[in-house]
Amino acid sequence: MRRWVVKGKFLMAPVLVLAISIVSLPLWAHHGFAAYDTEKKLTLKGTVTQWLWSNPHCLVQVDATDDSGQVARWILETENPSSMARNGWTKDSLKIGDQITVTVMPAKRGGSVGRIIDMVLPNGQRLMGRGNPSNPGAKPEESPKP
Amino acid sequence: MLRAVVTQVVVPATLIFSALTFSPVSRAQSAAPQSGAARDQQATSTDQELDGWGHPFTSLPKDRKLAPAPRHDISGIWDPPHMSGLGVFGAISMPDDGKPEHQPPYTSLGLEKLRTTKPTSGIRAVVPSETNDPFVLCDPQGMPREDLYELRTVQIFQTPERVAMLYQFGRIWRVIWTDGRELPKDPEPRWFGYSVGKWVDDYTFVVETTGTDERTWVDRAGRPHSDELHIEERFHRPDRDHLELTVTIDDPKMYTKPWVALDKLVFELQPSTFDVREMICSPSEYELYNKMMGDRISGK
Numbered sequence: 001m002r003r004w005v006v007k008g009k010f011l012m013a014p015v016l017v018l019a020i021s022i023v024s025l026p027l028w029a030h031h032g033f034a035a036y037d038t039e040k041k042l043t044l045k046g047t048v049t050q051w052l053w054s055n056p057h058c059l060v061q062v063d064a065t066d067d068s069g070q071v072a073r074w075i076l077e078t079e080n081p082s083s084m085a086r087n088g089w090t091k092d093s094l095k096i097g098d099q100i101t102v103t104v105m106p107a108k109r110g111g112s113v114g115r116i117i118d119m120v121l122p123n124g125q126r127l128m129g130r131g132n133p134s135n136p137g138a139k140p141e142e143s144p145k146p
Numbered sequence: 147m148l149r150a151v152v153t154q155v156v157v158p159a160t161l162i163f164s165a166l167t168f169s170p171v172s173r174a175q176s177a178a179p180q181s182g183a184a185r186d187q188q189a190t191s192t193d194q195e196l197d198g199w200g201h202p203f204t205s206l207p208k209d210r211k212l213a214p215a216p217r218h219d220i221s222g223i224w225d226p227p228h229m230s231g232l233g234v235f236g237a238i239s240m241p242d243d244g245k246p247e248h249q250p251p252y253t254s255l256g257l258e259k260l261r262t263t264k265p266t267s268g269i270r271a272v273v274p275s276e277t278n279d280p281f282v283l284c285d286p287q288g289m290p291r292e293d294l295y296e297l298r299t300v301q302i303f304q305t306p307e308r309v310a311m312l313y314q315f316g317r318i319w320r321v322i323w324t325d326g327r328e329l330p331k332d333p334e335p336r337w338f339g340y341s342v343g344k345w346v347d348d349y350t351f352v353v354e355t356t357g358t359d360e361r362t363w364v365d366r367a368g369r370p371h372s373d374e375l376h377i378e379e380r381f382h383r384p385d386r387d388h389l390e391l392t393v394t395i396d397d398p399k400m401y402t403k404p405w406v407a408l409d410k411l412v413f414e415l416q417p418s419t420f421d422v423r424e425m426i427c428s429p430s431e432y433e434l435y436n437k438m439m440g441d442r443i444s445g446k
Contacts, residue, residue, distance in 0.1 A: 055431050082198040085197075086200075088196060090200055
């Protein structure tokens, strides 16, 4: 009986670890504007390979080609659909295969992640990634500087 | 390809609201110009904006003459000053930036409880996978966090007995009793507490809330509260088109004195046709987001 219990504990251990790791995974890895370097700007040209129009933030995956012909896969973040719609975006603003030019703030951590400042669509339309048209002077909250 | 994935994975939102019915809005007590409709009539400018569903509407001329506020009336569709969510680093008037003047006056128990929260922003920020923020599991923000984080468009409806507030973020509603009742002595905890409100003058509506659920945080920075939390919300309407909100936190177990978490945040009245977009914490949508973004960047 005791042997079975010990064996059971050993069997349960990986199950518990797996269960805890599943439970503790946040559904919402939503983060603030402060994750991006507001002092830097990058311009990328590439092909849209994914377009996610949903909360918490819309995401664009782009295969961007640099001047030397190297292709890098970027994840570009915007805002939620509500804010984006008020900036003129729709769920049909992008489709897979679109050739776009996009200006981004890169993530402080690097890793080919950026926040969209503006984007030029294949038809030449420019869409802004952030900002309130009714209050263009409004700035995002500043990152704490301890 | 992505659209196919989205179609298969995203299911209707799990957080469905109970139907909330309102008796017709009573404005018999108000003789001044009314909110939404009167505001629409004055909007003769060609300044076009888009609502949350991308529908154009005419915004009020910036140089308009301010009309007086109606008496005892805060109903309408109210938009905060910035389209993006507010309070990313904690309560707007008390951001968690390490400055002494921005630290709430914690008791020793308050500090002890503060150390148990692991927020994704502010100076104590952890990476998303290490947070214990209840909201990442799509738990309700509750009160007062609904006022202090991601406060977006709020629709306010009034009847003689109650005021109902419909918050865009989370697609949350709450009711404030205005029929003269007192706060309950020993209320069963509720995510959004138990609220009563009264007019302290013609244009100022004060809401008191107790009985909040201790599972919630005061703000995104993980400021704690206890079962003795008492929230005061002061809504002041200085003119027809603006509403100011001040929020004060009082919790003798956690804080040595009351502190102001939000100080006269100004909302602007929107036209009555303004269609507020839903913003729902959908587990399946967040899962998709996390698959693409995950821990690539932190909230620090």
